Amino acid sequence: MTAHNDAPLALVGHSPAAARALRDVGLVAVSVPGGDLGAVIGACRTLRFSGALVHESREGAAAEAVTPDTSARRAGRVDAVALTGAGAHGTYALADALSDAVEASGYAARGAGALLLGSGGDLARALPLVRLGLGSVAVAADSAPEAERFLRDLPAGTRTFTLSRHDPALASLAERADLVVLTGGTLPPGLLQPYHTLADLTGRAGTGQSGAAILDLSALPALRLARQLLHATGQRYRAEDLTGLVAELA
Structure with missing residues (x-):
């Protein structure tokens, strides 16, 4: 993984336990309200959050509150958001992670x-x-x-x-x-x-x-989390180092 980043990471729809778990890998993570995501994302930009991870239950709403990339637009869902001066940019990290998992399975x-x-x-x-x-x-x-x-x-x-x-x-x-x-x-x-x-x-x-x-997709949750964190924070993590965090983010 890359060096520690002090910019906080928003957790939309996740529990405080998920925030504590992410702190164990050097991320300052904060649970934020899951309603009125347009206002929530705007506040996170103002407070200079690096980005956000979005719980599955809020992925559809998040797609309406940010600018989605191609993967997110096709799925109609956003599971990670990068916050920059230019706006809030969402992706659907599950898409690339699933391709990674299938290729790793050898199918x-x-x-x-x-x-x-x-x-x-x-x-x-x-x-x-x-x-x-x-x-x-x-x-x-x-x-x-x-x-x-x-x-x-x-x-x-x-x-x-x-x-x-x-x-x-x-x-x-x-x-x-x-x-x-x-x-x-x-x-x-x-x-x-x-x-x-x-x-x-x-x-x-x-x-x-x-x-x-x-089909062995056991690595999928950790692969997805690695891609979510890369999009939301710019930091690279190895999927194998994130396995223990997956349950807290479910």
Whole structure:
């Protein structure tokens, strides 16, 4: 990591325990109110905070209160903010961190067929996987219109299919997939097969008795935190040094 930085870091929606944990790695962190984020971010700029980390529950609101970069704009979420004289600039660090985690796992995403299962807005979490060169993408959301809205953010030329996750055709569509990505909700019983690999972005799903492989994303939370801190403070941290902090920031 880089040298100690005295500029405080705002924690939006995080607990005081998270602030104390970050102080252990040399950061002056302060929990701030999660409401009226436009006013909160403005006050943090006035007080010369270096930036902010945003809790998952406030990511959507943060995207409306700052200037988002490309990743944040596509996701409609901001999880880290850099505060400068020019303004408040938000990013969605999960996007690049997910790409890092998949590449570190050794999974060969290029050319694979994927089935994305989500509940609307959370499907944006899977965008980094799509941009790793998937051959085809099937999207199942709570409704077919929700799935279709997600398509506008996919790379041009991607072969796509959409349907409701309640559609009886979901099982047959899953049979064509190599990778099943769960971004929200639960896995339908019997959907996973032994030839599938599951990328669980909820952290709550299991493969049951299906025999499917699980994509190792255990490093994702720490990789994400490292990228959040880099954006918000300008300081570089090794992901392996941040593992103990992840639980406090959940």
